[in-house]
Amino acid sequence: MPPYLTEMNISTKKLGILLLLITLGSVAFSQGKPEVTQKKGRPNIPGTFQVDVGFNLPSEKDGFNTNFFGSSTVNVYYFYDKRLGKSKFSVHPGIGFGLERYKFNNDKTLGFSADMDTVSMVPSTLPNLRKTKLITNYIDFPLEFRFSTSPDDPNRSFKVSLGFKFGVLYESFTKQKYSQDGEAKKIKDKQNFNLYPIRYGPYLRIGGGNVSVYAYYSLSPIFRPGIGPGGQENINNFTVGFSLAAF
Numbered sequence: 001m002p003p004y005l006t007e008m009n010i011s012t013k014k015l016g017i018l019l020l021l022i023t024l025g026s027v028a029f030s031q032g033k034p035e036v037t038q039k040k041g042r043p044n045i046p047g048t049f050q051v052d053v054g055f056n057l058p059s060e061k062d063g064f065n066t067n068f069f070g071s072s073t074v075n076v077y078y079f080y081d082k083r084l085g086k087s088k089f090s091v092h093p094g095i096g097f098g099l100e101r102y103k104f105n106n107d108k109t110l111g112f113s114a115d116m117d118t119v120s121m122v123p124s125t126l127p128n129l130r131k132t133k134l135i136t137n138y139i140d141f142p143l144e145f146r147f148s149t150s151p152d153d154p155n156r157s158f159k160v161s162l163g164f165k166f167g168v169l170y171e172s173f174t175k176q177k178y179s180q181d182g183e184a185k186k187i188k189d190k191q192n193f194n195l196y197p198i199r200y201g202p203y204l205r206i207g208g209g210n211v212s213v214y215a216y217y218s219l220s221p222i223f224r225p226g227i228g229p230g231g232q233e234n235i236n237n238f239t240v241g242f243s244l245a246a247f
Contacts, residue, residue, distance in 0.1 A: 047080045048092075052214060054241020056102060058222065063230015065121060070103025070133065073239050077142060083151055090146045098138040098167050098199075100237075103131065109174050110134060110193050110229070118227045119194045124176055126187065131177040136195060136222075138167035144205070159212065161205040169197050194227045196220055210245040 052075035058064050077096030084090055104121065109132045111122035124132055144163035150156055173190040203216035221234040228235055 047078055049246040050077045050079060050094075050096075050243055051075065051246070052077070052241055052243045054214070054216075054239045056100060057238045057240070058102070058235055059238065060230065060232050060235040063121065063232050064102075064222075064228070064235050065105045065108070067103040067105050070101065070131070072101045073241060074099045075140065077140065079142070079144065088148055088151055090148065090151065092142075092144040092146060092161075092163075094140075094142045094144065096140055096142070098140045098165075100136040100138070102134040102136075104133065108132065109176060109189075118231060119223065120229050124178075126176055126178040128179040129176060130179065130184075131175075133175050134193070135171075135173055135175060136169060137171040138169055138199060140165050140167040142203075155209050158208045159206070161212075163203045163205065165200065165203065165216075167199040169195060169199070194224045196222060196224055205243060207243065212243045212245075213241070214243050215240050 052073065054073040054075075055068060056066070056071040056073055057068070058066055058071075075096060075098050077094045079092040079094040082091050082093075106121075107124050107129050108121040109124050110119055112119055142163050142165035144161050146159055146161040148154065148157040148159045150158075171190075172192055172195050173188045174193070175186060175188050177184070177186045179185065199218050199220045201216060201218040201220065203214055205212045205214040207213060216239045218237045218239075220236075221228070222237055223229065223232075223235055225233045
């Protein structure tokens with residue numbers, strides 16, 4: 001395994017603890033501030049937990065053939081909300097997890113060439129294959145600038161947000177589900193598959209109250225240029241979906 005992936009192979013449990021400590025630290029910091037008026041319709045805490053659910057649309061289909069409905073994103077973020085004075089604008093730095101899934105078509109999976117330099121789509125050798133995917137998990141650092149029509153009443157406010165996020169890959173593997181002798185089985189192959197170790201790109205979020213739609217475009221490629229599926233120089237990802245803010 002390459003050194004850069006070994007260093008980033010942190011367990012999800014440890015990252016969850018890190019996120020929890022940051023959240024608790026933000027709460028403690030807010031309690032040390034002078035008392036402020038509580039916003040209408042929401043608890044008086046310093047930030048917002050948000051979940052994004054979306055579909056992944058890779059830019060290259062010939063060398064990286066994926067299925068729309070099985071290629072999904074789930075982001076779980078905590079944002080620290082900071083209003084800019086008494087204006088309708090605010091800034092929201094955050095941290096969280098970006099969990100990406102790419103479902104393959106045509107009963108194929110990822111494999112390396114004979115020289116082990118280039119990765120490509122290869123036929124699966126498993127019997128009665130039911131599902132085959134690539135899973136890539138990131139720890140993300142989003143930064144969001146937001147306009148709200150009613151910042152004192154966010155549950156009834158129309159919002160437009162422009163953001164940028166930077167992510168670090170900490171886990172990647174293929175997963176194949178199949179059946180053998182009447183028993184459902186699955187197998188995971190945990191490798192880096194020439195994946196690009198970081199990701200970054202802009203996103204746009206528009207909505208009202210606690211619900212919004214969003215779109216994200218990764219300026220960074222999914223795979224390292226020239227050694228990914230099909231030998232493509234760049235396979236980028238575009239994601240569309242919706243977001244739910246907890247509080």
